[in-house]
Amino acid sequence: MPKALETLDASGLHLLPGAIDVHVHFRDPGYPHKEDWESGTAAAAFGGVTTVFDMPNTIPPTGTAEILAQKHAIARAKAYVDYGLYGLLGEDTIEHVLALVDAA
Numbered sequence: 001m002p003k004a005l006e007t008l009d010a011s012g013l014h015l016l017p018g019a020i021d022v023h024v025h026f027r028d029p030g031y032p033h034k035e036d037w038e039s040g041t042a043a044a045a046f047g048g049v050t051t052v053f054d055m056p057n058t059i060p061p062t063g064t065a066e067i068l069a070q071k072h073a074i075a076r077a078k079a080y081v082d083y084g085l086y087g088l089l090g091e092d093t094i095e096h097v098l099a100l101v102d103a104a
Helices: 037-046 065-078 094-103
Strands: 019-024 049-054 082-085
Touching (some): 037 049, 037 065, 065 082, 065 094
Parallel strands (some): 019 049, 049 082
16 A cells, blocks of 8 residues: 555544445436535535445436446546445336346
């Protein structure tokens, strides 16, 4: 590992691990005016959340491997914290489950 550019002396301070939020609703793509990856993950970071898992309630929903890959590209470009994505599992997307698993 390379040496850190900056070192924080935390002597006498309390250190807490980052929180993980497994159920967030960043509405990007489809409704980014409600909340997008940039604003949502910035808020998460300010609140001490270091990892988020986004629900599939976007347009289009993440029901296929291709759409999931598109959402990964959006998140990768905008997210300030680590993230995970849920694939949509429903009656009309069940045939895509194996492709979603392979894409993960």
